[in-house]
Amino acid sequence: MSHFLLRSIASLEPNLKTQISVISVVDYYELYQAGLKDAIVLDLGQAQTYSRGHLPGAVHLPVTRIVRQDGYATGLMPSKAALIELAREYGLCSGKTIYLYDDEGGGWAGRMAWILDILGVEKVVYIDGGLRAWMYAGYPLSSQREVPEASDAPEELNTYPCIQLEELQKVLEENQPLNLIDARSAGEYNGVRQFAQRAGRIPGAQHYEWTRAMRLDSDYTLRSLDVIRSELQTLYSDMSNQFVVYCQTHHRSGLSYLMCRLLGLNVRAYAGSWSEWGNNADVPIQND
Template sequence: MTAQLPLLLEPADLAAHLDDDNLLIVDLSKDQVYDQAHVPGAVHLDFKRLLAGTQPAPGLLPSDDALSALFSELGLTPDTQVVAYDDEGGGWAGRLLWTLDVIGHKKYSYLNGGIHGWLAAELSTSSDRTRPEPSDYRVGEHDPATSVDLDYVLKHHTDPDVVIWDARSEEEFAGVRAFAQKAGHIPGATHYEWTDAMDKHNNLRLRDLEEIRRELAERGIQSNKEVITHCQTHHRSSFTWLVGKILGFERIRGYPGSWAEWGNHPDTPTEKSE
């Protein structure tokens, strides 16, 4: 049996469960990083398979058939405890966990610090590629509490109960840099860059959670609001979605269309910082 592991999982705690049944560890690091060193038993996943990849909004989810095929390859079952990590501080790991949340698979954890945290703890690694035992996984009804679409954001971004969390860089938020036809941000959105939650001096582990909570609250991002987080393609903002989940935000949702969709749509309003 696999124990129900916490959402934020420390390396030493994962090390104690490596032999558990129904445990699926997914490494979303770059290929060369995985081949050099990964958590023993971890399978590698190309993050591009978590994205539809179609313009103008490449961050939208793949089809249910594509996701069913992917998770069947990985050996996912309804009883599987998934642990995800990467080599960049949690963006792609967060994208996998958000995807699982969307499709109703709630047994998942994030390895704090990813491979950097694991190596810093001086735990054993493997360089052998792990081949998962395939399953027959079928994606069912999506959980509507996890995701929003363009129409929803258009209708609700000015609601006093809703806060839009923009996880892009300060330059993108201000409109100085743009990766879409329009520059700037969703009117009323608040900015907290995704990397601000990472401790760059401690192997990209999460910084003190209460410090993060205080910083977010100063920007109006707090648990008594409905929080919608986005970036350019819902890669960086998958990590901020994860941070919100770890902080106990019960109404945090991802906008997978993100700025790629909003900034290229003819009927969306935008703002630029002074």
């Protein structure tokens, strides 16, 4: 059982050294044209999409490298050994700025930002809208497969960004202050659509579907962060409380995590998400 259960989550310090920012494809293209230096560009999209065309210089990172399955729970944080090997193989802790994008509007890229928080990478930049925004703007694609460059890897991880089922259950039992975001569809949130043994949501969770944060009608870039903050303020009375995001597997909620980090909020992710919580008969659920 986690030692975090011995104290309130309000007493936990984020202790994150990673700086996460966002850049438009327009600004990124200008940087690339000027000669992007001391940077690693990671493509978290589908392998076949990468093969057809990707941002120039981008290295493909299969999303299977950033998830782990244990029973029903299919989106858990990878093991310490697996993450350290990933960091070594892709040079993630080489001190270079890491640029992230995917082909869907930020779910997998956001999860990767969460992984990089755990690894303690210093500087991470999300390429807003990813491949969709890049193509929408008409910029050229590359079909050249890039190979990652290995580097030293960290010996320890910062697991603060990951909250476990036992800790979350304790927080709910003790009615500790918490802003819980359910990033799934309205049907899943209300218990109408079922993808586990039980349907519904974690008690106290507010619904903010992951796609609500993006411009679905155009280039899949993030909507105004000021607008998103205002929308969250209508759901949560105290924005200084710790946020926890979840979905079914912490894929969709990857964008929710990234959104909260860009807003400067104290956020963690429940990677077990509903694939774990909804299949556990010993934890409470809420549905309509």
